[in-house]
Amino acid sequence: MTISTRRKRFNRLIKRAKGFWGDYKQNKKGLFGLGLLFFFVLFALFGPMLSDNHPVMDWDVGGRRVPPAWFKYLPGFQYLVPNLDPIDDVGFGDSDELSAWDIETNFEDSFTVTHSTEGYERGSGPGSILISLDSEAIEPSAANIKISKTFSWDYSNPPKRFRTNLNFKAEGVEGTSLNIRLVLVDAKRVEYVLWQRDIISDTIWSYPEYKVDSYSIKVKMIFPDGVFADPAHIIFNGTGEYEFYFMASFDNIDTESTVTTHLYVDDLNIELRGTSYGLLGTDQWGRDVYSQLAHGAKTSLFVGLLTAFISVSIGLIVGLFAGFSGGLVDEVSMRFADMLLVIPFLPLLLILIAILGQSVLNIILVISLLGWMGFSRVVRSQVLSLKERTFIEAARAAGGSTIHITIKHILPNVMGLVYVSLATNVPAAITAEASLSFLGLGDPSIMSWGQMLHDIVYYSAIKELYWVIPPGLCIALLAVSFVMMGFSLDEILNPRLRRR
Amino acid sequence: MSQTPIIRVRNLRKLFPIRGGGLSSFLTKEELFVHAVDDVSFDINTDEVLGLVGESGCGKTTLGRLLIRLLEPTSGEVYYRDTNILSLSQSEMRELRPKMQIIFQDPYESLNPRMTVLDLVAEPLEVNDLIENDAEKEEKVAEILEQMRLTPPEEFMFRYPHELSGGQRQRIAVARALIIHPDFVVADEPVSMLDTSTRGEILNLMIELKALTRSYLFITHELAVARHFCDRIAIMYLGRIMEMGTSDEIVKNPSHPYTRALLEATPVPNPKSRKEKVNIKGEVISPINPPRRCRFYTRCLMAEEICSRLEPELVDIGGGHMVACHLNQG
Numbered sequence: 001m002t003i004s005t006r007r008k009r010f011n012r013l014i015k016r017a018k019g020f021w022g023d024y025k026q027n028k029k030g031l032f033g034l035g036l037l038f039f040f041v042l043f044a045l046f047g048p049m050l051s052d053n054h055p056v057m058d059w060d061v062g063g064r065r066v067p068p069a070w071f072k073y074l075p076g077f078q079y080l081v082p083n084l085d086p087i088d089d090v091g092f093g094d095s096d097e098l099s100a101w102d103i104e105t106n107f108e109d110s111f112t113v114t115h116s117t118e119g120y121e122r123g124s125g126p127g128s129i130l131i132s133l134d135s136e137a138i139e140p141s142a143a144n145i146k147i148s149k150t151f152s153w154d155y156s157n158p159p160k161r162f163r164t165n166l167n168f169k170a171e172g173v174e175g176t177s178l179n180i181r182l183v184l185v186d187a188k189r190v191e192y193v194l195w196q197r198d199i200i201s202d203t204i205w206s207y208p209e210y211k212v213d214s215y216s217i218k219v220k221m222i223f224p225d226g227v228f229a230d231p232a233h234i235i236f237n238g239t240g241e242y243e244f245y246f247m248a249s250f251d252n253i254d255t256e257s258t259v260t261t262h263l264y265v266d267d268l269n270i271e272l273r274g275t276s277y278g279l280l281g282t283d284q285w286g287r288d289v290y291s292q293l294a295h296g297a298k299t300s301l302f303v304g305l306l307t308a309f310i311s312v313s314i315g316l317i318v319g320l321f322a323g324f325s326g327g328l329v330d331e332v333s334m335r336f337a338d339m340l341l342v343i344p345f346l347p348l349l350l351i352l353i354a355i356l357g358q359s360v361l362n363i364i365l366v367i368s369l370l371g372w373m374g375f376s377r378v379v380r381s382q383v384l385s386l387k388e389r390t391f392i393e394a395a396r397a398a399g400g401s402t403i404h405i406t407i408k409h410i411l412p413n414v415m416g417l418v419y420v421s422l423a424t425n426v427p428a429a430i431t432a433e434a435s436l437s438f439l440g441l442g443d444p445s446i447m448s449w450g451q452m453l454h455d456i457v458y459y460s461a462i463k464e465l466y467w468v469i470p471p472g473l474c475i476a477l478l479a480v481s482f483v484m485m486g487f488s489l490d491e492i493l494n495p496r497l498r499r500r
Numbered sequence: 501m502s503q504t505p506i507i508r509v510r511n512l513r514k515l516f517p518i519r520g521g522g523l524s525s526f527l528t529k530e531e532l533f534v535h536a537v538d539d540v541s542f543d544i545n546t547d548e549v550l551g552l553v554g555e556s557g558c559g560k561t562t563l564g565r566l567l568i569r570l571l572e573p574t575s576g577e578v579y580y581r582d583t584n585i586l587s588l589s590q591s592e593m594r595e596l597r598p599k600m601q602i603i604f605q606d607p608y609e610s611l612n613p614r615m616t617v618l619d620l621v622a623e624p625l626e627v628n629d630l631i632e633n634d635a636e637k638e639e640k641v642a643e644i645l646e647q648m649r650l651t652p653p654e655e656f657m658f659r660y661p662h663e664l665s666g667g668q669r670q671r672i673a674v675a676r677a678l679i680i681h682p683d684f685v686v687a688d689e690p691v692s693m694l695d696t697s698t699r700g701e702i703l704n705l706m707i708e709l710k711a712l713t714r715s716y717l718f719i720t721h722e723l724a725v726a727r728h729f730c731d732r733i734a735i736m737y738l739g740r741i742m743e744m745g746t747s748d749e750i751v752k753n754p755s756h757p758y759t760r761a762l763l764e765a766t767p768v769p770n771p772k773s774r775k776e777k778v779n780i781k782g783e784v785i786s787p788i789n790p791p792r793r794c795r796f797y798t799r800c801l802m803a804e805e806i807c808s809r810l811e812p813e814l815v816d817i818g819g820g821h822m823v824a825c826h827l828n829q830g
Contacts, residue, residue, distance in 0.1 A: 008654070008657075012616070391611055391613075395627075397570055397601060398624040398627055398628075413612075
């Protein structure tokens with residue numbers, strides 16, 4: 001009998017749920033809200049997977065502050081070019097990666113170019129290129145070796161920026177004069193020496209003393225316009241074959257000595273950062289805006305739901321307690337709630353976050369500790385009216401304790417309020433978090449939509465619509481989805497509002 | 501009907517304070533009270549049904565709730581067997597609750613709309629730890645539902661109150677009260693909210709199920725119903741008992757002018773009979789701080805001078821028939 005009745009009970013539950021869904025389905029606002037929320041949940045779950053870029057840590061994944069790639073189809077944006085990475089893998093992890101480069105020398109016999117398993121520790125990949133010069137097998141005049149990569153630039157417009165990379169180590173250079181350099185050659189075969197250095201003694205692993213980068217002042221100073229020059233603009237002046245090479249020139253070689261000179265080269269690379277990037281462009285530091293938006297959705301949903309859950313729970317407990325016990329407990333808790341209610345919300349929030357520290361958990365804690373008062377008053381009033389109902393008296397007459405009455409009789413009758421309040425508290429929490437982040441008190445290690453808006457204002461990018469609209473719209477839409485669901489829940493669970 | 505009474509009530513009194521609006525409570529020192537139950541004493545014997553009859557607002561319901569301590573009295577004593585239940589602590593009182601149950605007037609209000617019939621009926625069992633598992637719970641509930649003629653019980657167990665008719669709801673309420681076999685049940689106008697046909701059914705059920713309990717306090721405003729159901733009847737007026745005796749004695753030999761007025765007000769289901777005698781006048785006086793005189797004085801056609809000076813005591817005029825009237829103490 002128990003099993004069959006249990007199944008019946010379960011069936012009743014299913015029937016009730018179906019009945020509720022039937023009511024909900026009729027409600028256009030509710031469906032709209034639910035659909036929007038569903039979209040955002042999917043976005044928060046799967047959105048970050050579509051982009052490998054970390055929203056905070058991965059700088060310069062594209063040109064800085066560039067619009068989305070698809071902007072080039074819009075009138076007036078045809079000049080946009082994408083990123084170009086001539087080299088796929090720069091780590092020299094194994095000897096195959098050498099084959100991406102062309103290697104030329106003027107003394108074939110003297111140089112041996114091999115792959116070494118030793119590499120720059122903090123670079124990418126464990127290996128490097130090892131250039132060995134056997135001094136005995138060479139004439140004492142200049143010998144040089146060039147490691148080059150030719151790539152084609154198919155756009156008439158220049159990239160936003162180029163960056164190069166190099167790590168090197170020299171051994172056995174005593175008595176030899178060694179010069180190494182990084183050179184970029186344009187389509188008209190004009191050579192631009194971006195960096196060079198004479199090496200007179202052995203070195204540990206080193207890298208150029210300035211970043212060999214089109215944004216670097218040292219690189220700009222190569223050109224007549226100096227600091228006002230844009231090297232990327234000058235060098236990439238048309239379509240054609242471009243060449244990037246590393247060259248090592250040996251001179252005054254001491255043929256008497258038996259020392260073999262070793263030059264290790266690692267992480268040799270050039271990257272061209274275009275004037276457009278990805279789905280939603282990049283921010284001030286060349287970070288992926290799409291990735292920020294997707295991770296921001298996660299943050300916003302997490303903060304919104306958790307905060308609403310905590311604050312509604314606190315409000316429920318305080319309201320139940322105050323309403324049911326009455327007297328002094330009621331007075332004290334409600335006056336305390338009133339006190340919190342009259343303190344201006346945002347200034348208090350700012351001060352508390354400034355004191356407690358900017359972490360997402362602190363933000364959740366503070367927003368929820370300041371957000372329970374209104375709901376506790378609602379619950380209290382509902383409990384006060386429920387308390388006088390006959391069925392509560394009947395439960396007491398049956399021998400029920402206060403705890404039993406609260407849990408079995410009062411709580412189920414205020415749950416409708418709880419659902420509605422949850423739905424309406426979420427957007428409040430989301431916007432509160434966005435406000436905090438916007439004012440610069442967000443969690444700097446986590447990207448949120450408020451943080452994005454903060455960056456936009458901080459870097460005066462209000463006019464960059466591709467960057468402004470996504471976070472602003474998302475905050476508004478997510479808030480709207482919860483408000484819509486709250487309204488429809490209110491209409492369904494609160495029979496007085498039900499339209500027949 | 502001769503053992504120790506199951507319930508003894510002594511000088512029970514319940515006054516509800518009336519709070520004036522903000523300022524007036526500061527300005528006046530006089531405190532106003534509604535004298536809902538005013539110095540009432542009576543016994544309810546084992547296996548006895550005591551009817552409590554009176555008009556609306558006379559304090560019947562308040563008295564019923566005082567007896568099982570759903571309300572705290574202002575003064576007086578209520579004994580269940582030998583325990584003064586008013587001296588018990590909250591937890592001691594909870595242990596005694598299964599012995600005393602109440603059936604409320606309005607079945608639309610007394611059942612939690614969010615609980616199934618199974619949970620509603622089993623609640624007294626569950627809160628008093630009288631069942632061990634779900635199987636036993638369902639078995640006991642099915643048994644009482646069957647006794648309540650709610651068959652088959654499986655049909656009803658998983659319904660919610662809003663899926664039941666008024667009569668069915670009241671049967672659930674009765675089942676709730678009787679499932680733990682209490683010694684004493686307060687039935688607070690259990691049939692006044694129901695239509696006539698259902699009313700008879702429920703009353704007959706309650707008579708049949710007398711075996712499940714020992715004694716009833718049956719509160720009603722209809723003398724006819726009380727006579728049908730009760731062994732003894734107490735007539736209440738404005739918080740005081742006016743007359744008390746066996747049902748037959750009260751109906752056949754009413755000694756208080758108010759009882760006589762009540763009896764004559766009982767409708768006779770005969771359209772040709774014309775009632776002409778009106779042996780009552782005026783309106784019920786306010787229960788707020790009533791003057792120290794016979795409560796019925798202003799309405800009594802036979803009132804004498806002594807009635808305006810003294811409140812009559814409840815006196816035995818023979819055979820357990822008690823009357824509170826100056827004119828009937830000779």
